[in-house]
Amino acid sequence: MRGAAMSLTAASSGFVVLLLTVPVIQGQRDWRVFYSRTHICASKGSTVEIHCSYRYPSITNGYYTKVEETFWFTKSINDAPLDLRTDSDYRGRVEYNCRTWIICTLTIRDLRESDSAEYKFRFTTNQGGKYTGEPGVTLSVTDLQVLVERSSTQTELKCHSSCKAADRPSYVWYKNGLKMKEETFSLRVSANDDNSYSCALKGHEDHRSPPVYAPKLLTVSVSPSGEIVEGSSVTLTCSSDANPAANYTWYKENDRKLPSQQPQLFFFSSIQPSESGEYYCTAENEMGRRTSAHVFIDVKYAPKLLSVSVSPSGEIVEGSSVNLTCSSDANPAANYTWYKENEDSPKASGQIFTITDLRPEHSGNYYCEAQNTRGRRNSTLNLTVVAGKSVLMINIIRLTLVVLMLIPLVVLSLWTRKKKTLSLNSEPNEAVKMMEVDSCPGYENSTTAAQTQEPEEQEDLV
Incomplete structure (x- = not known):
């Protein structure tokens, strides 16, 4: 015959599931083991206590029977049951409390999902008798999570547990960390709700599910930080605290969507000046959608496309005036210096060099040097003064x-x-x-x- 009863007691490491035994007799004659319910559900991180009692004949073959060993196990090695106290998976987390040789309690702390298994009690006597309670107790350790189903008008939240339906658990919901009145399996909220929601098994409120909420604190980071130089590799990272995990999309200014092989990352293998501009990302999950702030990428490069010109154009007549102009594409903006060929000292600085009252001795080659923090370039112009x-x-x-x-x-x-x-x-x-x-x-x-x-x-x- 079988029977079971359960009560909850508090332990320092969390809520404890305490199983009080009601006779579940298995075996022959007077060899018996008493278990509680065949299935137990407990939250990840909590502590569970499983009680059992057993019975054996007082005299065997004319001799008094004495119990010499008791232990719990979930697996065997070479057909020999492995004591949980020696199992490396349970090291430091299990404890036996066997009293009066008829009651033995198994305590497992800091439950893990891998602890989900069938637990059996075994004892041996001085007369060589060995007995295992079959079947054992099936423990299901659940890591609660909130499943989200979103429609255009509302969002339905479901508290998901790996516990079997036979356990019929009750749930408690929390909104922004505060307990709600609802104790149902599911919860309906409005679409794009900005609040966070979590759930717990009733009686195990200290072990709640991770909260679910729309993406918040959405940020874009740039690596490497500091000055970005033409030709270097640059990575943009979009991150948020969304739960469930968000899907990310990248955009450049004017809402131009960008392709990305790794949605949370946008990578430049050799960034070019044409790729300067504002970038941002969006993060979206079942709870809602958020857009990050814009990040400006400013690619620095040495002067290029350097050119010099003279104004007015055409024949340069003695006694007239001209403007020599130097221009380039550079970031940061270039500084300009003018030189005349075969002369060491500069003739002028600035983008425009003006020469008045031209004389034949002004004829010759002039060159402009453009320079910024990334490099320098120069370009030459020939000036010929004629008598008009x-x-x-x-x-x-x-x-x-x-x-x-x-x-x-x-x-x-x-x-x-x-x-x-x-x-x-x-x-x-x-x-x-x-x-x-x-x-x-x-x-x-x-x-x-x-x-x-x-x-x-x-x-x-x-």
Whole structure:
């Protein structure tokens, strides 16, 4: 016959399942073992106590019978039952408490899922008798978990246990760590509920299931941290505390979805400047969906695509001005320095180099050097200064002005010379005239004619 009774007692390591024996008689004649229920369910991490009692004949073959050994086992080696106290899987976690040679208690602490097995009691006597209680007690150690079934309007939570239905366990639910009134197998909540939920076997409230909740504390980390250099390998990691585990999706700015072989990771084997930008991830499980903050990836690289130009373009004429411009693609931004070929000292700094009042000696090769923390590049430009029409016209105008300024001086000089000459010639002529007139009256007309012709000759001289 069989019978069983169960009561719960508290132990320092957790709730204890205490099995009080009601006779379950197995064996022949007076050899008997008494077990409780054939199945027991206990939570992972808790402590269980299994009691048994046994009976044997007091006299065997005319001699008093005495029990010499008692122990519990789950497996045998070479058909010899292995005492749990010597089983490495139970080392330090089992204890026997056998009293009055008729009651023996097995205590197992810190239950593990691997402890799920059939436990049997065995005893031997001084008359060579050996007896094992068959069948034993089946222990099911459950690691509770909350299963989630989500629809568009609500989410159903189910407290899952590996215990068999015959045990008919009762459950207790917790919301954000606080006990709820419901003691049912399942619980319904609204879709995208932000609260956390867990469950426990009634009577084992200290051993709750891990809580379930939508992804929270969603973060994106970058490795290596610090400056990211062109060509290096970079890994982005998306992590959250979601339970059940979340599914991750990666995006780049403007919600462009990115493919990833490892959803929680996004890997650049040789990152390029074109891959700079904002990245973020989403985590989603049956309880809801979350989006991480954006992380900016800034790829640093040395100056490239360096070019130099001159403005205005075309023929560079002497006396004009030009701007030499240097440009490049660089991150961080480059600093620019200008040099002239065969000259050691720089001519200027900055992206634009201005030269005014060009002369032939300004002709030559100029080169620009672009430099940042990642490297440097340079590019050369040839500058040729020519004499243009405007310069010739300026020279002609200058010469014309000089000539025009000299003409009045020449005229003034000649006029002064004429005046002086006329002044010197007028006095002797007057004297001669008077003498001729006085001595030769007949020549008066001829002298007058000579005088009238003299001014014309002088005009010709001018």
